[in-house]
Amino acid sequence: MSVAKPYESAKSLSGWRLRLFIANYGVYIALLALLLAATVLTPRLYDVNTIAVVMRQATQLGIVAIGQTMILLVAGLDLSIGGIFIMTSIVVADVTNGRDELVIPAILIALALGALVGLGNGLLVTKRRVPPFVATLGMLVLVKGATQAYTKGVPGGFVPDILGIVNQSWYVISIPLLLWLGLNAFFIFVLRRTAYGRKVYAVGSNTEAARLSGISVDTIRISVYVLGSCLAVVSGVVLTGYVGYVDRFIGTGLELDSIAAAIVGGTAFVGGRGGLLGTIAGVLLIQILGTMAVLMGLDIQVQFIIKGLVILGAVTLYSLANVEE
Amino acid sequence: MLRKLFYALFILSLLLGTSLVSIGQDDGMMEFEITQEMIDASPYLQSVLSRLDEVYDTSEFAKDPPYRIALAAQGTSNAWSALFDAHAYWYVEELGEDVVSELLYGDAQASADVQVPQVEDLLAQEPDALILVPMGAAALSAPVERAMMQGVPVVLCASAVETDNFVTEVGTNLFNIGAMLAQWLIEAVGEDGDFVMMTGIPGVTTSVIMEEGALAVFDSYGIELLDNQPGMWSPAEGKKIMETWLAQHGDAIDGIWTGGAQQAQGIISAYEDAEMAIPPIAGGEQQNGFLRSALEHGFDFLAWMYPNAMITLCLDAAVQILQGEPTPRFIDFINDMPEARPFTHAEAEDYYEPSWSDDVHGPITMSDEALAELGFLIEESG
Numbered sequence: 001m002s003v004a005k006p007y008e009s010a011k012s013l014s015g016w017r018l019r020l021f022i023a024n025y026g027v028y029i030a031l032l033a034l035l036l037a038a039t040v041l042t043p044r045l046y047d048v049n050t051i052a053v054v055m056r057q058a059t060q061l062g063i064v065a066i067g068q069t070m071i072l073l074v075a076g077l078d079l080s081i082g083g084i085f086i087m088t089s090i091v092v093a094d095v096t097n098g099r100d101e102l103v104i105p106a107i108l109i110a111l112a113l114g115a116l117v118g119l120g121n122g123l124l125v126t127k128r129r130v131p132p133f134v135a136t137l138g139m140l141v142l143v144k145g146a147t148q149a150y151t152k153g154v155p156g157g158f159v160p161d162i163l164g165i166v167n168q169s170w171y172v173i174s175i176p177l178l179l180w181l182g183l184n185a186f187f188i189f190v191l192r193r194t195a196y197g198r199k200v201y202a203v204g205s206n207t208e209a210a211r212l213s214g215i216s217v218d219t220i221r222i223s224v225y226v227l228g229s230c231l232a233v234v235s236g237v238v239l240t241g242y243v244g245y246v247d248r249f250i251g252t253g254l255e256l257d258s259i260a261a262a263i264v265g266g267t268a269f270v271g272g273r274g275g276l277l278g279t280i281a282g283v284l285l286i287q288i289l290g291t292m293a294v295l296m297g298l299d300i301q302v303q304f305i306i307k308g309l310v311i312l313g314a315v316t317l318y319s320l321a322n323v324e325e
Numbered sequence: 326m327l328r329k330l331f332y333a334l335f336i337l338s339l340l341l342g343t344s345l346v347s348i349g350q351d352d353g354m355m356e357f358e359i360t361q362e363m364i365d366a367s368p369y370l371q372s373v374l375s376r377l378d379e380v381y382d383t384s385e386f387a388k389d390p391p392y393r394i395a396l397a398a399q400g401t402s403n404a405w406s407a408l409f410d411a412h413a414y415w416y417v418e419e420l421g422e423d424v425v426s427e428l429l430y431g432d433a434q435a436s437a438d439v440q441v442p443q444v445e446d447l448l449a450q451e452p453d454a455l456i457l458v459p460m461g462a463a464a465l466s467a468p469v470e471r472a473m474m475q476g477v478p479v480v481l482c483a484s485a486v487e488t489d490n491f492v493t494e495v496g497t498n499l500f501n502i503g504a505m506l507a508q509w510l511i512e513a514v515g516e517d518g519d520f521v522m523m524t525g526i527p528g529v530t531t532s533v534i535m536e537e538g539a540l541a542v543f544d545s546y547g548i549e550l551l552d553n554q555p556g557m558w559s560p561a562e563g564k565k566i567m568e569t570w571l572a573q574h575g576d577a578i579d580g581i582w583t584g585g586a587q588q589a590q591g592i593i594s595a596y597e598d599a600e601m602a603i604p605p606i607a608g609g610e611q612q613n614g615f616l617r618s619a620l621e622h623g624f625d626f627l628a629w630m631y632p633n634a635m636i637t638l639c640l641d642a643a644v645q646i647l648q649g650e651p652t653p654r655f656i657d658f659i660n661d662m663p664e665a666r667p668f669t670h671a672e673a674e675d676y677y678e679p680s681w682s683d684d685v686h687g688p689i690t691m692s693d694e695a696l697a698e699l700g701f702l703i704e705e706s707g
Contacts, residue, residue: 044572044573047572049571049572049575049599050569050572050573052572053568053569053572056568057565057568148401151700152401152407152699152700155684156682156684156700156701158683167594167597167598168598242561242564243560243561243591243594244560244590244594245560245590245594245614245683246684247559247561247587249557249559249561250559251561252557291569294552294554294566294569294570294573295569295573297551297552297553300527300554300555301527
């Protein structure tokens, strides 16, 4: 039997504290470092107009990242949200055909369809034991195929003018920003202060332990998938108003960006660890990086490389800082 | 004799059209010259120019009708390709079953990865000819070579590949288009202007070649662009980029070069939100939504046309090849579809069609009934 020497214990303790610090605050430090770098590289970032642009664009990713974070917390994953964006855009334009008075029914229909997609994901993952990657990828293809079959490849209709309200801002404050902050506040409260939130973390941390302690694991998982899909619909409505046009490629890439934002923000891919504050920082980090790249006139290829490096860097840091080990 | 005279005149017109581009404008004619330096720097331009005076002897492909023609199309991806497909089916009916008995169709969903195996599948059905809308110049080169080796004549439609081993290409000189748009912008704004450039999807041949042409002209004037970013032919991406540019440069942007009308709608939307005057835009198209916005806001623009109806010329070329008639190796649609010429804001009202939906790309050769069936006509709402 070996006994740790006192200085070795101290060293190990300080290493553990460092890892804990990185795990808890890594994304905020990275965000702060980026903002400091921007003062030299792209001072224009601090212009009110630029901040307004960053915040407005961040909300589209931010809203969907809330759902993605919650799904990751139960050790899931959702790729189908890419299809939900397109479906939402088509439903809003098709149902309203530009008429403001039909916006609410259109959104309700989109929410119902989104919930159906989430329910399908949840049932596949829980009842059929299909891995989340496969289940949601299949659902993505199904939803995209269904929208193509419905539109024959040509989305029609008009986006109602009233949705243009998402483009109005007062300094940096806009309706999508308030919506994003409100949804974050609500779901942070849910995750931290309610029994449902504790169950979400419990299911992600240790499914068997959660099951043995009486939690209905499948119900929690399915509900989180449904919530994630509904939040994707909300983000899709914001995005549709932002573009003001039915675009078959609307929201392309946001499904992967939302996963990246959550992971960079410290949510574990294996579930049970992380939270929405980190995701907010992750969303801002990705959005500010993108805006800085354009402000610096970097080629798109360089932008992809930088984004990839940030994600890989974050994942590497978190794996080093894995406090459980 | 008459045929030889026709080809001589045809080749002469192509040579003149390629070396010196002119655009009719309300304020006169505008010209730019393709220099040897530009040709040396562009493999695409070298390929197009070398094929201008070539005619393919197609006697080896001659056979009796009716023909089975394979169409490897862009597929269900946007309104342009939907109308392209609709024109294809409509024109096959027009030609009649005694000319084209079957149209074998492949839907690439705008992806080279999907299209490469799809071409193999189409070739396995032993068509008499292959019409290909290449989704990637490099990726589709090998399938084109294989088709020719198999004895299936290939007609490239609307885009190019890297090999020269095909019978003919129907399209237009995209380098010239990119250059022409840049030239118009410089003349509209002045050489001292500050310009931004929004290209299409990086790596897609059409976008890359247009960018090459535009940059050659900007370079020839010693103009340094404020920025050059891809708008991915998407209104959403176009708007995001334009918003950032507006935050960065404000009203210092004097002119915008864009590689397509869809992202131009994003550009216009960003200006609307910022409540700023829209500067001249080079790169609109006869896309109804773009024209509607242009008429609402009254900004100056130059639009070009890439008619989805060019598939009718591709089908004509395929039939011509199978009848063993000598075929020019480059067929510029502008010579056969004079209505598909560039136009400016001065003619916007002539090209805007209120009964069409925003995503219709003109010119359209089909009837209104056919358009209505496809859902491209606006229904009167209660």
